[in-house]
Amino acid sequence: MTDATLNGDGGRPNGSLTTQDDRTKARNRAETRFKAYGLAAILVGIFFLVVLAVSIIRSGSPAFTRTVVDVEFTLSQSEFEAAEEELFKTKAYQSLFISTLKGQLDERGVEVAFDEAAIERLLGKVGGTIREFYTANPDKLGEPVQFELPASSRVDGYFNGRVTRESIQDSRFLMKADLDLVDVLHDAGIMKSSFNWTFITGADAGVDNPGGAGIGASVVGSFFMMLVVLVLSLPIGVAASIYLEEFAPQNRFTDLIEVNISNLAAVPSIVFGILGLAVFIQFMHLPQSAPLVGGLVLTLMTLPTIIISTRASLKAVPPSIRDAALGVGASRMQAVFHHVLPLAMPGILTGTIIGLAQALGETAPLLLIGMVGFVARGYPEGIAAGFTDPNSAMPAQIYTWAARADAGFYEKAWGGIIILLAFLLTMNIIAIILRRRFERRW
Amino acid sequence: MTYAKITTSALALMAVSATAAAARDNVQVAGSSTVLPYASIVAELFGENTDFPTPVVESGGSSAGLKRFCEGVGENTIDVANASRAIREKEIKACAENGVTDIIEVRIGYDGIVFASQQSGPDFTAFEPSDIFNAIGATVLKDGALVENPHNNWAEFNADLPDAEIAMFIPGTKHGTREVFEDKVLLKGCEDTGAMKAMMDGGMSEDDAEDACLDVRQDGKSVDIDGDYTETLARIDANTNGIGVFGLAFYENNTDKLKVATMGGIAPSTETIASGEYPVSRPLFFYVKKAHIGVIPGLKEYTQFFVADEIAGPGGPLANYGLVADPELAETQAAIEAEEIMGGGS
Numbered sequence: 030m031t032d033a034t035l036n037g038d039g040g041r042p043n044g045s046l047t048t049q050d051d052r053t054k055a056r057n058r059a060e061t062r063f064k065a066y067g068l069a070a071i072l073v074g075i076f077f078l079v080v081l082a083v084s085i086i087r088s089g090s091p092a093f094t095r096t097v098v099d100v101e102f103t104l105s106q107s108e109f110e111a112a113e114e115e116l117f118k119t120k121a122y123q124s125l126f127i128s129t130l131k132g133q134l135d136e137r138g139v140e141v142a143f144d145e146a147a148i149e150r151l152l153g154k155v156g157g158t159i160r161e162f163y164t165a166n167p168d169k170l171g172e173p174v175q176f177e178l179p180a181s182s183r184v185d186g187y188f189n190g191r192v193t194r195e196s197i198q199d200s201r202f203l204m205k206a207d208l209d210l211v212d213v214l215h216d217a218g219i220m221k222s223s224f225n226w227t228f229i230t231g232a233d234a235g236v237d238n239p240g241g242a243g244i245g246a247s248v249v250g251s252f253f254m255m256l257v258v259l260v261l262s263l264p265i266g267v268a269a270s271i272y273l274e275e276f277a278p279q280n281r282f283t284d285l286i287e288v289n290i291s292n293l294a295a296v297p298s299i300v301f302g303i304l305g306l307a308v309f310i311q312f313m314h315l316p317q318s319a320p321l322v323g324g325l326v327l328t329l330m331t332l333p334t335i336i337i338s339t340r341a342s343l344k345a346v347p348p349s350i351r352d353a354a355l356g357v358g359a360s361r362m363q364a365v366f367h368h369v370l371p372l373a374m375p376g377i378l379t380g381t382i383i384g385l386a387q388a389l390g391e392t393a394p395l396l397l398i399g400m401v402g403f404v405a406r407g408y409p410e411g412i413a414a415g416f417t418d419p420n421s422a423m424p425a426q427i428y429t430w431a432a433r434a435d436a437g438f439y440e441k442a443w444g445g446i447i448i449l450l451a452f453l454l455t456m457n458i459i460a461i462i463l464r465r466r467f468e469r470r471w
Numbered sequence: 472m473t474y475a476k477i478t479t480s481a482l483a484l485m486a487v488s489a490t491a492a493a494a495r496d497n498v499q500v501a502g503s504s505t506v507l508p509y510a511s512i513v514a515e516l517f518g519e520n521t522d523f524p525t526p527v528v529e530s531g532g533s534s535a536g537l538k539r540f541c542e543g544v545g546e547n548t549i550d551v552a553n554a555s556r557a558i559r560e561k562e563i564k565a566c567a568e569n570g571v572t573d574i575i576e577v578r579i580g581y582d583g584i585v586f587a588s589q590q591s592g593p594d595f596t597a598f599e600p601s602d603i604f605n606a607i608g609a610t611v612l613k614d615g616a617l618v619e620n621p622h623n624n625w626a627e628f629n630a631d632l633p634d635a636e637i638a639m640f641i642p643g644t645k646h647g648t649r650e651v652f653e654d655k656v657l658l659k660g661c662e663d664t665g666a667m668k669a670m671m672d673g674g675m676s677e678d679d680a681e682d683a684c685l686d687v688r689q690d691g692k693s694v695d696i697d698g699d700y701t702e703t704l705a706r707i708d709a710n711t712n713g714i715g716v717f718g719l720a721f722y723e724n725n726t727d728k729l730k731v732a733t734m735g736g737i738a739p740s741t742e743t744i745a746s747g748e749y750p751v752s753r754p755l756f757f758y759v760k761k762a763h764i765g766v767i768p769g770l771k772e773y774t775q776f777f778v779a780d781e782i783a784g785p786g787g788p789l790a791n792y793g794l795v796a797d798p799e800l801a802e803t804q805a806a807i808e809a810e811e812i813m814g815g816g817s
Contacts, residue, residue: 117781118520120788157519196727235515236508237792314547317499318527399499402529403511405518406497419497419527432530432699434508434724 085446091189092444095225095240096180098152098214102129102159103173109163119156126155126178130219137217141209150203151211151220153179153240179227179240180220182437184211188222191436228444233405233426239437242430244445246407250320250400250420251389251452253409257324257416258331258388263381265328266335267370273336274343275365294333301330302394310398318399318419326398327388334387338380342373375467382460386453392424401425423449495546498526498773502536502553503647504699505582505718506755509789510553513777516788521776523769528553530699533647540758541566550763550770554756555582555647563813573761573812577774578803579783581795583719583744584651584751587729592711593633595625595732600750602629604660606637607693609686612666617673620688635712641687642716643697651753652716653685659750661685704728719744720793744795752795761812771807778803 049057104125112121127148134143155178163170179185183203186192197203214220231243277283305326309315315322346369354364395401400421409415421429423445430442500510510528518525529536533554540552541562558576566574586603588595605611605628611620625632642648661667661684670680687693696703696715703715704725714732719739722729731738734751743749757777764771776782778800783789785796797803 115781116520116776116779117516117787119516120781157515160519192727199726201723235512237512237788238515310547311542314545316495317547317549318529396531399501399527399529402501402527403507403514404527405511405515405525406527407525419499429530432504432701434700434721436725436727 085443085450088440089443089445089447091185091191091440092228092447093225094189094222095227096185096188096220097177097223098130098180098220099175099177100126100130100133100219101173102126102176104159104163104170106170109167109170112160119154119160121156122159123149123152123154123156126159126176127152133219134214139210139213139217141213142206143210147204147207147210150207151180151184151214153181154235154238155179157241177223182239182435184220185240185437187211188215191440228441229448232407233403233421233429235403235405236433236435236438239435239441242438242441244423244426244441244448246405247421247423247426248448248452249408249415250323250404251422253320253415253420254324254327254422255385255389257321258327258385259381261325261328262331262335262384266332266381267339267377269332270336270339270343271365271370274340275361275369290333290336294337297393298330298391299393299396301326302397304329305394306397316417316419318402318404318421319417320400320420320422321416322398323395323400323422324416326394327391330391330394331384331388334384335377335381338384339373339377342376342380343369345376346372372469375463375469378463379460382456382463386456386460389456390424390449390453392422392428395422395425401428403429423452496768497524498551498767498770499529499549500526500551500553500757501529501531501539501549502551502757503533503555503755504530505533505555505646505648506553506579506757508720508792509579509755509794510757510777512788512792513773513782516782517769517773517776521769521772523772526551526769526773532645534645537562537758538565540760541569541571543569544571544760544762546767548760550760550767551773552758554758555753556650557754557756558758558813571760571762575759575761575774575807575810576813577757577759577778577807578754578797578799579757579778579794580755580789580797580800581744581752582755582793583739583741583749583795584648584655584753585717585719585722585739586714586732586734587707587717587722588714588732589707589711590728590730592713592730593635594730595632595714597629597631597736598732598734599629599663600656600660600734601663602632602660603639603656604664604666604684605629607639607641607687608657608661608666608684609688610666610670610683612664612669617666617669620690620692623692637692638710638713639693640696640703640706640713640715641693642703643695645697647753648716648718651751655751655753657687658684718793719795723793741790741793741795745798754797755794761810764810771810774807775804778807780804 108125112118112125115121127145130148131145158178159176162174181203183192183197183200187208192203194205194208197205211220227241227243229243230245231241232246234241273283273286305322309322309325310317350368350372351364354368355361359367392401399419404419404421406419409418409420427442427445427449430438430445500514507528507530514526514528517523533556536552537554537558539549542548558574563574566572586595586598602625605622606625608620610617611622613621622628622637624634624636626634641652658681667680667684670683671677675683694706696706700717700721703717707713707715708728717729719741722731734749737743737749739749744752759770759774780800781787783794783796784800787796790796
């Protein structure tokens with residue numbers, strides 16, 4: 030600019046408008062560079078997202094299939110009664126199943142040398158499933174029943190490439206020669222891969238039984254926890270925000286409350302776990318490992334998030350709406366509940382769903398109230414039991430599996446992450462749809 | 472009005488569930504992460520084989536478990552504490568202060584502690600406790616004098632060991648495994664190398680010298696792992712020369728990734744540990760509150776089921792997973808039958 034005025038003829042220093050001077054070029058270059066940085070940042074972000082997604086899907090997909098042995102099995106009444114006499118009943122069923130399978134293989138004239146111990150190494154823990162079936166269906170005793178029962182985790186790993194003949198060299202859980210038998214069984218169609226419904230619907234299993242472990246029960250645990258969080262934190266959070274935003278006088282006391290709410294939102298979640306242990310379990314004597322307590326703890330954690338987002342959406346409603354309502358004679362409560370709150374609802378719901386999604390993925394507070402560990406209960410009987418019976422939650426279940434020695438559980442942990450992510454994604458999509466459909470701009 | 476209704480029904484629901492919760496019907500267990508795998512196997516089988524609900528087993532370490540165990544008597548406290556070491560005098564006292572006086576001690580078997588390195592790393596075949604002490608002790612004896620640990624390389628003090636940098640991953644202090652590691656390896660190594668004698672000659676009392684023997688160097692060559700064995704495994708995976716301390720069962724489940732080191736020339740296995748040839752092993756315990764027997768359904772049955780011959784004996788599922796069966800299991804069973812408490816009596 031100064032150059033131009035100093036230049037006597039009043040024109041551009043270098044003549045033409047169409048040719049750029051050095052400074053313009055420099056500014057344009059800076060802009061191009063900045064765009065490149067921005068693009069690079071986005072690309073780095075996308076790169077990590079892709080790496081994460083690929084590694085999760087690759088490590089987690091084996092959890093959704095499992096190797097099963099498909100065998101026709103007949104249990105007589107007397108065998109059933111004899112097995113029920115034992116202390117270790119499931120072991121008795123396991124042995125009966127193994128001898129049946131051995132008999133069938135002998136009949137086929139399998140060329141590979143094998144014995145009952147080898148078959149036992151190939152099988153997962155099958156006794157529990159068999160006992161459960163026959164105690165539920167005593168009329169099937171004496172009839173042939175087709176069973177699809179899980180193979181051991183190493184046989185599973187052999188089919189998805191985790192286990193090779195070299196890698197089990199020093200293992201005493203599966204011998205090299207056993208894999209020859211596995212090949213024979215696979216060719217004969219007795220051993221095959223199938224979709225692992227147990228993983229979707231089952232409960233946790235012991236550390237020696239990865240084939241029987243599932244995430245279903247902990248999904249139910251998470252569901253009951255989220256129910257508690259929703260039922261408690263939404264009304265409390267909305268009531269608190271409406272009071273603070275619309276009715277409360279501006280003074281030192283409300284300022285203090287506001288500062289505290291903002292601070293609470295930044296408190297590490299483990300602190301809420303300690304609080305939950307001290308207040309809900311030790312003082313109020315609520316049950317340990319219960320989704321009810323988990324939900325209460327997560328409610329405390331979610332409340333600040335909901336209050337902050339609700340206040341923001343209440344603030345976003347223009348004052349003219351309130352003024353108009355008050356102007357035609359509405360009371361302040363009517364103005365809030367008939368006009369302001371409905372307009373703020375999409376924002377409130379979005380905030381709530383995001384708060385719930387955050388609570389759904391939280392493990393740390395659950396550590397201290399006994400929801401992390403071996404909590405294999407299956408499905409609760411009824412609604413009240415769902416709140417109070419010991420149960421795990423999805424992230425806690427994943428954490429537990431990741432710490433187990435058997436590599437089969439490591440796959441299960443990744444598979445669990447896929448399911449957890451699917452839930453989180455669904456919740457976030459619902460939040461986006463709500464915002465898109467009902468949001469209004471002024 | 473509707474808000475009032477919702478709030479009332481929510482409160483009513485909570486009240487109902489709170490009363491329903493008054494009677495706990497499952498056994499609640501917490502403690503050692505070494506015992507956790509065995510306890511979870513037993514818990515699953517107990518649920519499958521009896522009409523009692525599956526017990527809940529939490530992890531967290533022996534000390535944390537015993538601390539919760541000693542919080543008091545009542546349904547909101549745990550029934551059983553798993554521990555990979557015996558309960559300490561101090562803990563018994565803390566228990567007694569909170570009214571937990573009658574404790575039944577149950578020994579379930581033995582666990583070997585193994586040293587293992589990466590499958591593709593150098594071979595560590597000639598370990599003695601003294602080597603471990605020389606590698607990670609805070610103060611060691613070098614050329615007849617006590618010095619701050621100067622060793623960077625295994626070959627520096629034992630020519631039989633590979634020329635590899637020292638990197639050990641040992642259990643953190645909240646683990647029961649640490650205590651056994653200190654007793655059977657560090658202290659033994661301290662005595663064997665003569666460092667302890669040198670310390671006592673230097674004017675230390677025996678207790679002080681023992682404490683000094685257990686000090687671990689803090690320069691990063693030895694790392695305390697407070698998490699589970701999977702964390703140690705991840706560290707070993709990332710470090711060719713790393714040596715980690717594991718339980719035998721964990722190692723046997725991961726033979727494809729880990730290579731075991733011998734101790735005193737003996738490779739660890741259930742046989743060598745049972746015979747006592749492999750020196751680094753320890754008993755595993757759990758502790759039961761006698762006051763809860765008869766109150767919590769299934770507690771005594773769970774305890775009996777755990778140590779039954781079919782479960783904890785040789786060839787049972789626990790031995791299969793890597794527990795070394797206790798030769799005196801029959802005595803334990805009899806003690807549980809009679810509900811014998813610690814310190815005699817019943």
